[in-house]
Amino acid sequence: MNDMTDDINLQNTSAGTSLDLSNYWMPFTANKQFKAAPRLLKRAKGMYYTSVDDRQVIDAVSGLWCVNAGHGREEITQAVTKQIAEMDYAPSFQMGHPIAFEAATHVAKVMPKGLDRIFFTNSGSESVDTALKIALAYHRARGEGQRTRLIGRERGYHGVGFGGISVGGISPNRKAFSANLIPGVDHLPHTHSLEHMAFSRGQPAWGAHLADELERIVALHDPSTIAAVIVEPMAGSAGVLIPPQGYLQRLREICDKYGILLIFDEVITGFGRLGKATASEYFGVTPDLITMAKAINNASVPMGAVAASRKVHDTIVDNGPGNGIELFHGYTYSAHPLAAAACIATQKIYQKENLFERAASMAPKLEQAIHSLKGEPHVIDIRNLGLVGAIELQPREGQPGARAYETFVKCFEMGVMVRYTGDILAFAPPLIVEDKHIDEIFSTVRKAIRSVA
Numbered sequence: 001m002n003d004m005t006d007d008i009n010l011q012n013t014s015a016g017t018s019l020d021l022s023n024y025w026m027p028f029t030a031n032k033q034f035k036a037a038p039r040l041l042k043r044a045k046g047m048y049y050t051s052v053d054d055r056q057v058i059d060a061v062s063g064l065w066c067v068n069a070g071h072g073r074e075e076i077t078q079a080v081t082k083q084i085a086e087m088d089y090a091p092s093f094q095m096g097h098p099i100a101f102e103a104a105t106h107v108a109k110v111m112p113k114g115l116d117r118i119f120f121t122n123s124g125s126e127s128v129d130t131a132l133k134i135a136l137a138y139h140r141a142r143g144e145g146q147r148t149r150l151i152g153r154e155r156g157y158h159g160v161g162f163g164g165i166s167v168g169g170i171s172p173n174r175k176a177f178s179a180n181l182i183p184g185v186d187h188l189p190h191t192h193s194l195e196h197m198a199f200s201r202g203q204p205a206w207g208a209h210l211a212d213e214l215e216r217i218v219a220l221h222d223p224s225t226i227a228a229v230i231v232e233p234m235a236g237s238a239g240v241l242i243p244p245q246g247y248l249q250r251l252r253e254i255c256d257k258y259g260i261l262l263i264f265d266e267v268i269t270g271f272g273r274l275g276k277a278t279a280s281e282y283f284g285v286t287p288d289l290i291t292m293a294k295a296i297n298n299a300s301v302p303m304g305a306v307a308a309s310r311k312v313h314d315t316i317v318d319n320g321p322g323n324g325i326e327l328f329h330g331y332t333y334s335a336h337p338l339a340a341a342a343c344i345a346t347q348k349i350y351q352k353e354n355l356f357e358r359a360a361s362m363a364p365k366l367e368q369a370i371h372s373l374k375g376e377p378h379v380i381d382i383r384n385l386g387l388v389g390a391i392e393l394q395p396r397e398g399q400p401g402a403r404a405y406e407t408f409v410k411c412f413e414m415g416v417m418v419r420y421t422g423d424i425l426a427f428a429p430p431l432i433v434e435d436k437h438i439d440e441i442f443s444t445v446r447k448a449i450r451s452v453a
């Protein structure tokens with residue numbers, strides 16, 4: 001028994017019972033700060049959360065970039081409920097269950113042509129580590145096992161596995177673990193420049209030349225040592241960094257020239273965020289591997305996946321032993337029956353309600369609304385693409401992130417949940433968003449920005 005519970009950690013819930021906040025060590029959270037003034041949600045439906053003190057809070061960021069079909073979808077609830085009653089779990093190694101295959105077929109249907117071999121994981125981080133391992137296994141299977149180098153990008157976010165933080169480029173995520181990052185990794189420069197692209201609408205015109213840095217990295221290490229390049233086609237977590245026009249096309253060309261695999265991390269962009277099923281389709285650039293998670297099943301049950309091209313899949317599987325395992329990789333919960341049931345139900349909603357097209361049709365409204373905040377105090381950039389937007393604030397002298405944090409808290413108190421990274425506020429509402437919701441979000445954000453010094 002632990003009787004050391006701190007008074008500050010005893011909060012009243014709406015049910016009138018006392019909630020001990022001390023045991024749960026929260027991820028990517030300022031624990032002490034949070035527990036001194038918690039923000040607790042208890043219900044969600046459609047575009048809104050309900051907080052424990054019974055306030056309606058509009059969800060301007062789809063939970064954590066993941067609830068694309070909106071909250072509390074009845075079809076998903078029913079599918080998961082039916083599945084847990086019918087078969088709660090089935091092993092994923094050397095055994096299968098039909099809905100795992102059915103879920104893969106649904107996902108494959110919306111991937112770019114040819115990327116239709118689906119490996120299931122439980123998160124974006126696992127998807128990234130899986131994709132990196134598949135890339136290494138691919139080169140080994142084709143007799144180029146010396147291709148081991150992985151190229152990421154500054155300010156890239158690829159989750160929190162050792163592979164993901166190694167190719168990732170967010171320094172606080174790497175700092176404490178720097179001596180143990182995986183070896184043989186290099187990084188492209190990021191593409192964000194306020195000097196050249198502040199207040200751009202859609203893709204900035206400046207910056208495609210930054211893809212040519214890959215040529216420099218290739219020349220330095222020799223192409224025969226490089227396995228893969230991994231980038232987010234649009235970087236979300238580092239603060240919405242939108243690829244310059246022509247940049248991704250150029251990366252694809254250079255990878256093709258040197259036999260390097262291109263991995264798009266679509267954990268955020270997958271399933272309609274930019275108005276198409278994938279960012280690959282949106283930008284017209286097809287990678288060799290796509291990582292995904294989050295909206296794959298509306299975030300209702302943890303699930304991720306990697307879509308591999310037939311070339312990559314067949315090279316590994318066809319070169320494997322006749323009756324042996326071809327890829328020594330997988331998870332106890334790969335294609336977990338509940339996650340797979342939720343995935344199928346979610347993909348059916350996306351199709352039936354044309355939610356990807358809906359996202360595209362709402363994008364101009366988001367663009368107009370967010371850019372109307374130009375000129376508000378401390379706003380140094382506004383950018384947008386598809387159903388994603390960001391407002392960058394001038395950092396306070398010596399206190400990076402403080403202004404955005406206070407604005408985020410103010411927004412929550414005023415009834416809007418946003419996300420912030422550094423001094424950037426990010427927006428990515430569920431694809432069911434309507435004009436009136438966008439108006440509600442940005443009129444509140446305007447007030448919040450004005451109220452923070």
Ligand SMILES: Cc1ncc(COP(=O)(O)O)c(C=O)c1O
Nearest residue numbers: 123124125157158159265267268
């Ligand atoms: C591009 C990208 N990759 C990977 C991840 C990690 O996903 P997870 O938190 O599910 O491990 C994220 C999470 O936001 C992401 O945005």
